[in-house]
Amino acid sequence: MDAVYAVMDALLPLEALRFSFMKNAFLAVLLLTPLLGLLGTMAVNHQMAFFSDALGHSAITGIGLGILLGLRSDLLAMLVFGIVWAVLICLIKQSGSASVDTVISVFSSTSIAAGLIILARGGKFARYSTLLIGDILAVTPQDLLFLALALPVGVLLWALMYNPLLMTSVSPSLARSRGIRTRLVECAFVVLVAVAVMLAIRWVGVMLINALLILPAAAGRNLARNSRQHAVFSVLIALASGILGLFLAYALDTSAGASIVLVAAAVYALSLLLRRWRK
Amino acid sequence: MHLHRCALCHIDLDGVSVRRGGQTLLQDVSMHIHCGQLTVLIGQNGAGKTTLIRALLGEIPHAGSIRHVDSAGRNLAHLTTGYVPQHLSFDPEMPVTVRDFLASSMTRRPVWTGVGRKVREEVRRALADVNAADLEETPLGRCSGGELQRVMLALALHPAPDLLVLDEPVSGVDRNGLRLFLDTVTRLKETRHMAILLVSHDLRLVREYADHVVLLEKNVLVQGSADQVFQSPEFESVFGSGTGEEVEA
Numbered sequence: 212m213d214a215v216y217a218v219m220d221a222l223l224p225l226e227a228l229r230f231s232f233m234k235n236a237f238l239a240v241l242l243l244t245p246l247l248g249l250l251g252t253m254a255v256n257h258q259m260a261f262f263s264d265a266l267g268h269s270a271i272t273g274i275g276l277g278i279l280l281g282l283r284s285d286l287l288a289m290l291v292f293g294i295v296w297a298v299l300i301c302l303i304k305q306s307g308s309a310s311v312d313t314v315i316s317v318f319s320s321t322s323i324a325a326g327l328i329i330l331a332r333g334g335k336f337a338r339y340s341t342l343l344i345g346d347i348l349a350v351t352p353q354d355l356l357f358l359a360l361a362l363p364v365g366v367l368l369w370a371l372m373y374n375p376l377l378m379t380s381v382s383p384s385l386a387r388s389r390g391i392r393t394r395l396v397e398c399a400f401v402v403l404v405a406v407a408v409m410l411a412i413r414w415v416g417v418m419l420i421n422a423l424l425i426l427p428a429a430a431g432r433n434l435a436r437n438s439r440q441h442a443v444f445s446v447l448i449a450l451a452s453g454i455l456g457l458f459l460a461y462a463l464d465t466s467a468g469a470s471i472v473l474v475a476a477a478v479y480a481l482s483l484l485l486r487r488w489r490k
Numbered sequence: 491m492h493l494h495r496c497a498l499c500h501i502d503l504d505g506v507s508v509r510r511g512g513q514t515l516l517q518d519v520s521m522h523i524h525c526g527q528l529t530v531l532i533g534q535n536g537a538g539k540t541t542l543i544r545a546l547l548g549e550i551p552h553a554g555s556i557r558h559v560d561s562a563g564r565n566l567a568h569l570t571t572g573y574v575p576q577h578l579s580f581d582p583e584m585p586v587t588v589r590d591f592l593a594s595s596m597t598r599r600p601v602w603t604g605v606g607r608k609v610r611e612e613v614r615r616a617l618a619d620v621n622a623a624d625l626e627e628t629p630l631g632r633c634s635g636g637e638l639q640r641v642m643l644a645l646a647l648h649p650a651p652d653l654l655v656l657d658e659p660v661s662g663v664d665r666n667g668l669r670l671f672l673d674t675v676t677r678l679k680e681t682r683h684m685a686i687l688l689v690s691h692d693l694r695l696v697r698e699y700a701d702h703v704v705l706l707e708k709n710v711l712v713q714g715s716a717d718q719v720f721q722s723p724e725f726e727s728v729f730g731s732g733t734g735e736e737v738e739a
Contacts, residue, residue, distance in 0.1 A: 252602070256584040373600035381580040381591065381630065385642070388547050388573035388655075389595060435585040436629065442602035 212352045227461045235350040236414075236467065240453035242358040243411050244423070246365045248449030250404050251428030252441050253373070257380045257400075261312060262300060264421040265319035266405055269296040270412045271326030274342065279329055289409040296322065297405035301398040345416030345468040347457070361410055365403065372399055377438070415468040423468075426475035427452060433482035448478050499561040500524045501546075501569075501653060501685060505554035508541050515541045517709045518554070523653070525685045528675065530696050532689075532719075533706035534728060539689045540576065542706065543655055546687070547573060558652075569653055572646030576657035576689070578638065582631030588641050589613050589626045595645060616644040620674050635659060636667025643674065654678070656688045668692055672699045693720075693729065 219234055227233055254263050270289045273296075277288020296318070303314050330339045341349075378386040379393045386393045404424070412420050431444030456471030463470070501523040508516040516538045523529045531539045545552040558566040580586075592613045593605040605613070617623050622640040625633060633641060639659070646654060656675065658668070672695060679686055690696045696703060696716060703719040705711045711724040719725055 249602070256581055256586070258581055370600045370603070373602055374594040374598065377586065377591065377594045377601065380584075381586075382575050382578045384544070384547075384549065385573060385575045385578075385645075387549060388571060388575075432583065432585055437585055437587045437627070438590040438601045439604045441585045 212355075227458055232348045232350075233457075233461060235352065235355060236347045236457055237454070238355050239347060239350040239358060239414055240457055240471075241450070242355065242362050243414070244427070244449035244453040245446045246362055246369075246407050247411060247424050248427045248431070248446040249366065249369055249442060250400075250407055251424045251426075251449070252431065252438075252445050253376060253380070253400065254404060254424055255428040255432055257376075259401075259404075260421070260425045262304070262315060262401070263404055263408065263424050265300065265315050265322075266293065266297060266401075266408055267412060267417050267420040268319050269293055269322045269326075270409060270417055270420075271330065271339075271342065272296075272322040273326075273409070274339065275326040275329030286409065286413070289412065290406060293405040293409045294402050297401040298398055301394075301401045305394055305397065341416075342413070343417050344466055345412070345414050345419065347414040347467040350414060358410065361406075365407060368399070368403055372396055372403070376400055415471070419468045419472045422472040422475065423449070423453075426472065426479050430475070430479040430482040433479075433486040448475065448482075452478060499559055502557045502559055503546075503554070504557070506542070506545060506556060507553040508538070508545055508550060509553075510550075514708060516545065516552070519706070519710055520554075521704050521710055521713060523685045523687050524702070525652075525683060526679060527701040528679055528686045528688060528699060529702045529704065530688045530690050530700040530716075531704050531706055532691075532693065532696060537706045538708050539706055540657060543573075543657055543687070543689065546653075546655060547571060566652075570649055570651045572648075572651030572654045572684075574639065574642040574646050574654075574656045576659050578642075580630060584629075584631060586630050587627050588617070588622075588630060588633065591630055591641070592616060592645055592648075596648060612648075616648050617641070619647060620644045621670065634667070635662030636664065636671065639663055639667070639671055640674065643671070647678070650682065651684055654684050654686045656686065658688060658690050658692075665692065665695070668695055675699075 216231065216234055219228060228237060254260060269292060273289035273292030274285050276292055277285055282288045300315060300318065304311050327336070330336050375386065375391045375396045378389065378391055379396055383393045408420055408424065411423065415423055427449035428445045430448050431441050434444050435441035452475035453471050456474040457467050459474065460467035460470040503519055503521050506516060506519040507514070519542060531542065533539050541550070544550045546556060558569045560566050589605055589610065590601045593609045594601045596612055597606070597609045599606065614623065614626060617626055620640045620643045622637065622644060625637055625641060630638070675686060675688070676699060678684070697720060700716045702713065703716050704713040705719055705725055705728065707728060711728065712719055712722045
């Protein structure tokens with residue numbers, strides 16, 4: 212880790228990066244935002260913004276259940292519950308029920324309520340309040356190692372599933388006629404999003420995680436003319452918002468997650484203007 | 491030019507029935523779809539045309555048999571089917587070009603990393619085949635109904651199918667667009683070896699282009715040449731004294 216810090220000091224001799232907690236946060240942003248930016252492109256195109264929002268909320272229940280079951284690791288509890296939850300929503304979506312929105316909303320509020328009840332027992336919720344707003348300054352070197360492993364695996368899986376998923380998002384029956392297992396592909400995507408969301412949620416927070424997934428991709432979409440541009444713009448906007456937001460938070464001494472999201476929202480507003488201007 | 495010869499001779503549907511949720515959607519449908527012919531399914535809304543297609547594509551369970559028969563009368567295990575669906579449900583704002591879309595089915599390389607030169611050429615050829623060469627860089631959402639139909643046809647022709655299934659949209663494509671589409675389909679029928687099944691709502695064009703017409707109303711009311719079907723009492727009972735104009739709303 213010291214070697215990485217030394218490289219950072221040499222490349223980025225910034226006052227804000229003197230502290231190792233800022234270095235860790237900076238590295239976490241570099242590792243997390245590209246994957247969220249990439250996955251966001253399909254979440255936006257597949258009209259799943261609401262779904263991923265609900266997914267983020269389920270983290271609360273995941274942690275709550277983890278505590279009830281006596282699991283040591285919050286992350287493990289969130290991951291397991293998030294994946295189960297993702298598959299469940301995926302199955303509901305595929306059942307073809309007309310009121311998917313309503314069902315997701317019911318699941319979402321139920322999972323928040325259940326999670327709150329468990330976490331707030333004996334007035335102890337304050338211990339978990341960072342879960343709501345996230346704390347990117349608490350990233351440890353072990354977390355970074357984990358993220359460094361997760362990023363390439365996530366991108367690889369994303370590369371494997373993108374083409375079949377694109378076909379599925381245009382027409383499921385067309386995709387099926389071409390031998391694509393549409394249900395499997397959709398569920399695999401949803402699970403991948405769930406894992407990415409759960410990895411990021413401790414740093415960004417339940418309330419803001421969805422913005423980080425959706426905003427860069429939505430802004431990128433306003434500027435892009437094809438799939439490659441969408442991916443490139445989305446990743447760049449996610450990275451830039453992450454870095455800029457982090458430094459803003461440092462300078463203004465405020466929440467990093469919220470600053471990152473605000474920067475991303477500003478970029479989104481700009482992208483809308485640019486799009487109008489181009490038309 | 492390389493002429494694709496499919497092994498298929500015809501598809502035999504024998505007593506095909508589909509029931510769902512206590513309702514009979516198709517009852518005892520028997521018909522042949524021959525290679526080198528344009529077979530057209532007509533019928534009112536809810537007559538079971540799309541259900542029949544879904545049974546053919548293996549999407550829904552059915553009673554009765556659907557056999558793929560080669561020229562020696564043997565059953566073929568595998569059939570390559572090209573399908574142009576009636577509805578597309580994508581978000582028109584998504585930044586996916588026609589090239590991205592076609593390439594996504596021609597290569598394993600994820601199209602968000604770009605499209606290689608070889609695949610680009612393949613896409614270009616596929617589009618030129620259906621008179622849509624100019625659409626390569628157009629976002630899918632900007633294509634008109636007729637343009638999308640041709641793009642979907644280009645996709646359905648790769649890989650070269652034994653059976654081409656075309657579910658024509660009820661609306662969104664004007665008659666000129668449909669004519670262009672059917673001209674392309676007719677050219678394909680004459681230059682390549684495949685069976686073509688079309689669901690159509692434009693009876694005038696059906697009369698002009700079809701080799702074999704099947705009038706469906708849960709079961710086959712009548713089938714034969716366009717003239718035979720259009721002059722039958724069954725046709726009149728479904729569509730009124732048909733002038734061949736569009737009847738459906």
